[in-house]
Amino acid sequence: MRFSRPSVQPEVETQTRILEAAKKLFARRGYDGTTTRDLAQAAGVAEGTIFRHFESKKAILIEVATQGWVELLTDLLTELSEMGSYKAIAQVMKKRMLNLHKNADLLRVCFLEAQFHPDLRQQIQTDVIVKMTDVAEAFFQTAMDQGIYRRMNPRVVAQIFLGMFTIAGFSQDSIIPEGASPQAFLEMAEGMADIFLNGVLAPEPAR
Incomplete structure (x- = not known):
């Protein structure tokens, strides 16, 4: 039946x-x-x-933005947890950047309106960003404990990672033109992952 x-x-x-x-x-x-x-x-x-x-138009704005941040960051952290390797950041970056591009309306609300509404900004910070940063921090702490990432403040690493990924997705139309090839997305994702994992300084020559 x-x-x-x-x-x-x-x-x-x-x-x-x-x-x-x-x-x-x-x-x-x-x-x-x-x-x-x-x-x-x-x-x-x-x-x-x-x-x-x-109860008000403001309540609708807060609900839209809060739900949006939860959805975007939950998807990202799910991708991180399912990575086959702590070094596979580029794959996560590429997939998330493509999805962010599809959520342009949501990102505009989350970023732009939060600048003008302190109560919205505060709620997103306390209800979403802090909690998601906690999860990302635990992820990077584990990588450090396993000797895959070098020892440093895992919360700072989490904040940098979340910020880099989000800003790249939000600014995508200016960084990567609409309709760009999959190869362009891959190159951007790999570039971001390389900078995140290895930095930008050239290795010092062996003495």
Whole structure:
């Protein structure tokens, strides 16, 4: 006997539509340039429905940005945990950069709006960034304990890694033009991984 998968609850589906509409509109018009009427129209709901799910437009912004950061960084850390080798950073970089490029709207909201809303920035920092940095720190600490990475502050390493990966993805249109070949992505990913793993200083000649 086959059992049908239960349908998504209408209330959850409505909330998801509102958040998806907000992500697109906030990215293109900005938070201040988007009204709740705009959100309702884009989501295909009545304006009053917006306030049955969220207490304010600011609450929608915080939910979009927080969910976005959780999704992006969770995917990254999952990739790290599934790496076949601690040296396979380039593979993770390439896959994550491609996915970041597909999430351009989300990144614009996460980065740009956080600059103008201290409460949003604080919530992302405490609820997402700190927790994800904790996980990345443990990952790099293990690599150091195994002698694969040299000893240094694992939290600083985690912060540098997360920052490098995120900024590269967010700035991709200026670093790598849209429609660039897979080889271009590979070269960028390998370059970032090489710099992260080996730095930029030439090795000193043997004496």
